[in-house]
Amino acid sequence: MEPISQPTAAGASSAPHPCYSEQAHRHFARLHLAVAPACNIQCHYCNRKYDCSNESRPGVVSELLTPEQATQKALAVGAAIPHLAVVGVAGPGDPLANPERVFATFRELAAKAPDLSLCISTNGLALPQQVEELVKYRIGHVTITINCVDPDIGARIYPWIFWNHRRVRGRQAAEILIAQQQKGLEMLVTRGVLVKVNSVLIPGINDEHLHEVHRVVKARGAFLHNIMPLIARPEHGTYYGLTGQAEPTAEQVRALRDACASDSGGTGMMSHCQQCRADAVGIVGQDRGAEFTLDKVAAMQVDWRAALAKRATVRAAIERRMALHSQIAHPAQPMPLLARRSRPNASETLRMAVASNDGHNVDAHFGSAREFLIFDISPVGAKLVERRNIDRYCNGPTTCGDAAPALAGAIAALSDCTVLLCARIGFEPWRALEDAGISPNSEHAREPIIDALLTVYAEWRDSGRRAAEATSTCLCA
Amino acid sequence: MAFRIVASCINCWACPPLCLSGAIRPAVPHFRIDAARCTECAGDYADPQCASICPVEGAIVDSAGEPLNPPGSLIDLSPGSLMKAVRGMENPSEPSVLEARILREHLVGRDFRLACQAQVLGDVTVRPA
Ligand code: SF4
Ligand code: SF4
Ligand code: FES
16 A cells, blocks of 8 residues: 655645754754665765765764664654654765665655655755656655856866766766756756755855855755855865865855855745754754664554654644744734634733844844834744834934933833843943833844744743743743 | 675675675675675676775775775875875874874775875874773
């Protein structure tokens, strides 16, 4: 029986991929299975004694799994961590250089955990001939590592590829690899599969060129482009590591990400990638791999049907929560969820004012803010109450603009708020706000508003200023 | 007429699926070629398949013991550049245990190990962990 054989359009793969959405990143867990040992190319930033650094941290060896062990592990993790949403194969080699092992794993998972979104991360060389097979297994997401679109640059990154039963080297190898990557990208996009492109930033080799890569992959329909810093240390034994190739600074990475984001109108760059390991388990950034080693998994009894049901419940709760979050980010949208839920108890509600210029981040200086976003946060969620312009609280054109009355006006405007979030605030206004019973907070400067709100709310609630009962339905905290 | 896989094999699984004769056995500590089965791919392919994908220089040798992928043929890492890398480390005369281990692993798998060892590993003292 093959319950899932429908080709998947992008819209049909509903499970949010933690690597694709900053929101999903913090709510859903993903599991990478180290089921694909072989590789068909050599990259200068990789030492095959360790895992591929394409999606893995160099210098780390994963426990290689057979397809049976991999399936068992995924089902066990899916039972123990019900917010598991994504199962991917990203190493230790290239998944598509190990098609039998990878597809055997996916076939089993499609039958026993059809709710889990499957994904692979590949160098792209074997992609075009595997696209149909990938689509068959409902693969919703594919990551291709594309470091160049120019074979002369490629020749400095890839010493050889294995192609049509021969080892091909140098420029010719790069030419083939680039053509295959681009063709694979296009084929996936045509079939509605979301494609993320990873690029390794290699200073002096492809740093300038990545602008071009960004343009090309976005034009071909890549959903996201992720620029990752090269990791090159002598102790990893890679070519770059041993030849003293420089790693980029955090500033270089940021500048390039920003430049690419503005090239493409601010869309489709991601900055939250943690370069998770090929055998990573759990929410990105909180690895729980040690709980699921081979022997531990082998000893586990897993009821995959029960696990499937439990995941459905947990996912529904997370999705409700994410819907609330997105109302804060996009307050113009209607709020059906809030309307349907019971009114929060007033004692659990915290009203906060946020000084923001861009409407997304806590990025405004208190003194220069003319407008504040007023939010009510409660266990039911967060709600944008209004955008409050402080000018109408000023005493009139003659006094307004003069520092002290403007401050008094701002304080009057915020008198119903318990907390003020801003990027910076001077000492005088700090004291004045505190005297008025409003706690200023600039600890979350430049963070997304939603994160700051939820963090501060959790602190406020935990510090006991809220009514004692902790039966919060909100999973945010 | 048969090739052999030697100790520097890293058990990467790239070669077994490519061998038409089914001659390559996953094994520990390293994969092995069944000499009775290996045809050196004669008649099937222009190049022996295992040696065309193997990422490790020197891991597969011919019947005379000559590496099919000699040092420097897959990754252009000359002894000179390795030396430079060692010198570039924080304290080259006293590498950390990890550095020393990695270097030794990396250098010893290669045919020019004598040259490197004499110059690099010969006069380093490994700090106790
Ligand atoms: S040379 Fe050919 S036949 Fe012999 S082990 Fe390698 S792939 Fe198999
Ligand atoms: S390709 Fe080379 S390193 Fe990999 S298993 Fe075969 S002989 Fe060993
Ligand atoms: S690819 Fe997994 S965290 Fe970025």
